[in-house]
Amino acid sequence: MVDDYTRQFREAWGRVEQADLAGIPMPDHVLILGTGGGSATAATLLRTYLYDRSEVPIEICQAYQPPAYLRRTTLVVAVSYSGNTQETLQAYEQAAASGVSAVVITAGGELAARARSYGHPVIHVPGGTPPRMAIGYLFMALLGVFHKLGLAGNTGVELAEQLGELYAVLAEGARRWGTAMPVTDNEAKQLALALRGHIPVVYGLNPNTGAVAERWKRQFGENAKVMAFANLLPDAHHDEAVGWEMERELFGRFFFILLTDDQAPRVLQQRVAATVEVLRERAGGVRVVQARGRGRLARLFSLVHLGDYVSLYLALLRGIDPTPVPMIEHFKAVLSRS
Numbered sequence: 001m002v003d004d005y006t007r008q009f010r011e012a013w014g015r016v017e018q019a020d021l022a023g024i025p026m027p028d029h030v031l032i033l034g035t036g037g038g039s040a041t042a043a044t045l046l047r048t049y050l051y052d053r054s055e056v057p058i059e060i061c062q063a064y065q066p067p068a069y070l071r072r073t074t075l076v077v078a079v080s081y082s083g084n085t086q087e088t089l090q091a092y093e094q095a096a097a098s099g100v101s102a103v104v105i106t107a108g109g110e111l112a113a114r115a116r117s118y119g120h121p122v123i124h125v126p127g128g129t130p131p132r133m134a135i136g137y138l139f140m141a142l143l144g145v146f147h148k149l150g151l152a153g154n155t156g157v158e159l160a161e162q163l164g165e166l167y168a169v170l171a172e173g174a175r176r177w178g179t180a181m182p183v184t185d186n187e188a189k190q191l192a193l194a195l196r197g198h199i200p201v202v203y204g205l206n207p208n209t210g211a212v213a214e215r216w217k218r219q220f221g222e223n224a225k226v227m228a229f230a231n232l233l234p235d236a237h238h239d240e241a242v243g244w245e246m247e248r249e250l251f252g253r254f255f256f257i258l259l260t261d262d263q264a265p266r267v268l269q270q271r272v273a274a275t276v277e278v279l280r281e282r283a284g285g286v287r288v289v290q291a292r293g294r295g296r297l298a299r300l301f302s303l304v305h306l307g308d309y310v311s312l313y314l315a316l317l318r319g320i321d322p323t324p325v326p327m328i329e330h331f332k333a334v335l336s337r338s
């Protein structure tokens, strides 16, 4: 799957171009409902991509109920790959009952059925993969909705260029970090090896790479079955950093990964350098990872792609199958009994 992201992203764009959203009125804000490593991650990545492009506020709801501000000018986009996630279904039901405009992105399930009964347009994505590995389908479907409604803040030509670069960067990532590339030249394998025996802490720049740090954290959890943490710079310098002075033997268990971007403001890059300076002395490890590419889309997903590989290699090193997520199934089973 991860070797094949170029195809997934390209195919997803082809599908969304066919979607008919003609009946959707122009919203003045958008509420995206979605949870988990695929749907919520796609939403936070989209919000990052549009941060300095779109004039409409975007909020993401992972709760069971939508916020109280829903009104005629709200557009709700409900995203659930499986179509069966409890939180998303309940929040969607409440939003739909209030009469707001809505679009649904899903591979099927209960959400697709309910969308049909409310007459909301559905963008169908192909099923059959764990939701977190359908990130291309989910992200591109969301981007397509915003683009079609004129909320993506860029021209078709600029977007086409960005997409072309994105596909190329994903193909390049599969070569650089794929299994065929030996460890001596493979940053993903090297990082996974360095992480063994440590707790990953992933810092992203706010807003440039913060959503990606969250994705890395989620992938360490779901794929490698490793507890990990994510935070933002500069935010962490205002509180969390004080904790870096904790007992050295405990602090030495943390391995810090800083996701940086040389197109981010200089002050953020200075903060990365200053962070490395302090952490080098006390943490179990520190690694700075650079976004690759020219455009924002390619840069975001170059980092997503690397993180996906690292989490998969870490799973293999730990002798763990990355696909099953027993703890998620446990909570679903417990809740289905109540």
Ligand SMILES: O=P(O)(O)OC[C@H]1O[C@](O)(CO)[C@@H](O)[C@@H]1O
Pocket (backbone or CB within 6 Å): 035, 036, 037, 038, 039, 079, 080, 081, 082, 083, 084, 085, 088, 130, 131, 132, 133, 222, 325, 328
């Ligand atoms: O609503 P969706 O997109 O099917 O996602 C639900 C599940 O997918 C996961 O990403 C598992 O891959 C979990 O995080 C979550 O429980």
